[in-house]
Amino acid sequence: MINQSIAFTKPWQVEVQEGTFAAPALAADEVVVKKLYTLISPGTELACLSGNESWFGMPGTPGYASVSEIVETVGDERRWNRGDIVFHYGDHSRYQVVSTRGTFLEVPAGLDLRWVPFTRMATVAFTSVRVSNIELGDAVSVTGLGLIGNMAAQLAQLQGADVIGMDLSAERRRIAEICGLFETYDSSLGEGKARVAEWTGGVGVSTHIEATGLSKVAADSLGWIARSGELILLGSPRGAHNADLTDVLNYCHLNDRGCITFKGAHEWRFPVEPDPFVKHSMVRNSRIVFDLMQRGKLKIEPLISHVLKPEEAPSAYEGLRFDKDRYHGVLFDWRQ
Incomplete structure (x- = not known):
């Protein structure tokens, strides 16, 4: 052959x-x-x-x-x-x-x-909602609406959240809207904190999913996460970023700054095969993705x-x- x-x-x-x-x-x-x-x-x-x-x-x-x-x-x-x-x-x-x-x-x-190969990207995105505390009615933001961020936003909505997706690209925002994302924002305009404050009535989001892998974007997002909220690091950070680490750490430490929990959402944190002592696995997530695709709940064609x-x-x-x-x-x- x-x-x-x-x-x-x-x-x-x-x-x-x-x-x-x-x-x-x-x-x-x-x-x-x-x-x-x-x-x-x-x-x-x-x-x-x-x-x-x-x-x-x-x-x-x-x-x-x-x-x-x-x-x-x-x-x-x-x-x-x-x-x-x-x-x-x-x-x-x-x-x-x-x-x-x-x-x-x-x-x-x-x-x-x-659609089937997209299951791989969807299970990567799945980790962001698996490790989060997202519940019905929560406000969630997602930065980066590429394949992973788009599906993370879709899955957060399926979890019952109201989601705002942020991206520099008008085309990616358009595709996200076709996939059912109700609220998007042009992050090239800056002022993400002001937009989220307007959207949430000044409260901020309880969960932010960072899917770009850009450290600066993750740090900037701290300003619009609600007190005692969480920052989910879904995108793998690549590239140098110089910043005041003390200022960043204060967000996850001081209650008057936010008391934010940082969570890594790398897919390999879960076992590959089902385990009786662990609820989630990559095999289980893949089967759930198949079901969501078949029922039209996870949109793949626009991607x-x-x-x-x-x-x-x-x-x-x-x-x-x-x-x-x-x-x-x-x-x-x-x-x-």
Whole structure:
């Protein structure tokens, strides 16, 4: 079989490579899959492409959000069969040997296969509401309405919150509104504190979800969080930011400043597989996302900006880097 894969060969260089795929002897918990669609994770993959992520070695194949068809199993593996359609954390390649343990799930019948890889981004966003104290009727703000922030805002609304989404991009705000976000704000105008005060009658939000990964945005948001509220750090902070740390820490310490709780919302804080002693897991969250998609409660279609051939990978990453308004939810179609 001829395999095709997307490779980051050096900083800011993307290549599409071809070679012969020969699967090794499979273990009982391994299968060979043929990708149908894979989704680019813009924040993580651009960080890898920059060469600044120490865990990602170059040359290397990025990607961790896939829907695939099983094309080979071992004889004594009874659970999975050739032709099964599965969601898993696969990379940007046509064929791959993958483990059936962990987040390797059969796709429900009738679910749009283009939506399935977005489950990965949705479970990342899910962590923000899982760690929060959001309850019915709470006021919540979200900074950054890319894929993760958009879905975090949708999930916070499903949790019963009134949500205001903030972003510099008019296009991202428009997409968020199509996805059902009732209140958005142009953060390029500044004065986020004044806008939130107006929206909440001067109280502030009880929960703020920071999805940009920009440290300055997180620090600025402290001014509009209500006393005894919480700041959820959903976006992974990248890049230096010089600030007075004492002033920031006073917000989480002094009651007259806010007494704010900071919470990290990295997805790996939960176990991958269900555990009888832990309520949440990544597998459980993924299944809930499937259900929300099928029932039309989590909107995915407006998030898809491009469905491209693997050969178009260099232009896809260029678009995500330099044309963020038009490139956001980019899928590779491996079916041909």
